[in-house]
Amino acid sequence: MGAGRQQPRFGACVFPVYFLRITITKYIFNCLSLSQRLLVHAERRASTVHFLFLYLLHVSSTLRSEHGQGENNTQAVVSQEVQAENVTVVEGGTAEISCHLHQYDGSIVVIQNPVRQTLFFNGTRALKDTRFQLVEFTQKVVKIHLSDAKLEDEGGYFCQLYTEDTHHQIATLTVIVPPDNPLVEVKEQAVEGGEIELTCISPRTRPAATLRWYRDRKELKGFTSKQENGKTFSITNSIRFSVDRKDDRDIVTCEASHPALKGQKKQTQYELDVQFSPTANIQPSQSLVREGDELNLKCEVTGNPRPTEIIWTRLNDSLPERAQIQGDVLSFPSLSLQDNGTYSCQVSNKHGRSSDQYVLVVYDPGAIIEAQTQVPYAVIGGILALLVFLVICILIVMVWCSVRQKGSYLTHEASGLDEHGEAREAFLNGGENHKRKEEFFI
Structure with missing residues (x-):
């Protein structure tokens, strides 16, 4: 390295080339300290500071590498890694973004938002957004909380670890929007003998909510449509059925389900108005x-x-x-x-x-008293007539049963006399009459 080589210039940090190998450690420390001070005191110029910071990191990493080679450092370098976790948060809630560190040796850790603005530099806030708070910075993990999460916050958050080789992982933040109580609209006034058309609307959800109609705990099949509005969806479910006067004031229910509700339902009841x-x-x-x-x-x-x-x-x-x-x-x-x-x-x-x-x-x-006194007698007379009728029916049944039994007995007696008479006739008249009797029976 000759004396005519151009000297690098970084703000107040000016180092001759021939001093690089002697003062390399002090140089890196001063430059990185300068970048930290610039990041803290220049929030309104975040993009410029960020560019300067990355440039200084690149130079420092190069110099450290050259310094190690110059001294023939043969010691094994412990591999450092950073890992990030994807996060899902409900709109308006608080998201926890974590960067897990492995074999961390105190190197620089930077967390950036989806548009590559630095949020925290080694634990120091670099962007003026108080919704982001550093809640933990240890040898194993760096955690930040994002409160009042919005759809605009969605995207990939960079966890970067600056060593000889820069390592980074992306934590994807997903913001979901739960539905409010659905809206119910009626197309036109329902009249007896006609039809009614009802539309259930969930105007803003992410992902799309599921809408269902119920009446008397039975689901009514409807027609569902979905419309995308930027990052959210508008969902409708329409039903149509015939109505009569008995349907007036009946209740139908529109129910919305969504992953953000965790098994709960949002519902709106509608009272039918049938004229x-x-x-x-x-x-x-x-x-x-x-x-x-x-x-x-x-x-x-x-x-x-x-x-x-x-x-x-x-x-x-x-x-x-x-x-x-x-x-x-x-x-x-x-x-x-x-x-x-x-x-x-x-x-x-x-x-x-x-x-x-x-x-x-x-x-x-x-006349009123007479009319009032006639009512009990009429009732009593009706009861007596019913009793007489029942007695007569019972007597008729008894007589019929008795006659039937007597007729059966007389028939049996007559049959027995006929057999005895034939026997006596056969005995008196001899075999001829008996044969005629047999022929007669045949």
């Missing part, structure tokens, strides 16, 4: 009324939308002056014989109309 024509039914507060009693006639209404107006009328006459209308109730504070008649309530909505009638008969007190 149908109204019905009307008049219910009296009591069935038998007498003069002076109070009576309320209630018009029970169904329908969707529910009818808001109920019209009370009396057939072929106007309502009594004493009658009072309170919503769906027609009240008679004190009945009189003039209140007799046929009353009607009418309801309607945009899908149709309906009505019901009630015949009001007002009795005087005596």
Whole structure:
């Protein structure tokens, strides 16, 4: 190495060529210390400092190699290695990035983000991002925590170990996005006799969530579609089925499952809204009324939308002056014989109309009591008639059984007499008659 050789220049570190072999250790230490100070105090110029740092490392490694060769160092160099682990984190959670060191001898360890910005240099922060925290730096492992993880943080994180040969491993960070409670949309208003179409939506997940429909604990088959929005996915599941008025207010459930939920489910329930024509039914507060009693006639209404107006009328006459209308109730504070008649309530909505009638008969007190006392006698009379009928049936069965047994006995007796008579006839008339008898039987 001649004196005319150009001297390397690195900031304040100027070394003549002929001093390199003598002051190599001090040179490397000063240069690396300078790079550390530059990295700490120049956060806004991270890329420039990073370039300078790598360049200095390259020079220092070269000089160390030359120095070792110059001294004919024959000692075996212990192999150092670094290993990294892949990490999966839920968006908004905290990720732990680990670099495992093997046979570590104190060499420089650098951790870089996916865009190759240095996060930590030998345990010293090099990038202004407080979400990254160094939590452990030992002879075996270097660990950093990334809080409030975002999709933008996803990628490969470099664990680099600078020795004579640079070693590095990449820890891949994967950020997953769990679904929120799914949204349910209805295409159009459902009407009795028609169909309803429901769509379940999970607008932002990664990886794509799985959506299912359930009704009465039974899965409903639907049509699923997936749309990619950058790094996330939008998932929809649509179902369509016929509806009737009995389906109104039934519950269907959309359920979302996702690896980030760890077996749990996100679900949204939807109450079916089926519109149908109204019905009307008049219910009296009591069935038998007498003069002076109070009576309320209630018009029970169904329908969707529910009818808001109920019209009370009396057939072929106007309502009594004493009658009072309170919503769906027609009240008679004190009945009189003039209140007799046929009353009607009418309801309607945009899908149709309906009505019901009630015949009001007002009795005087005596008639009411007589009518009320006749009811128990009628019941008792019916019970007695039933008992008489049962007794008659039993007697008929007994007589029939007795006659059947008696007829069987007479038939048997007649058969026995016939056999004895034939025997006596054969004995008296001789063999000829007996032969005729046999021929007759044949």
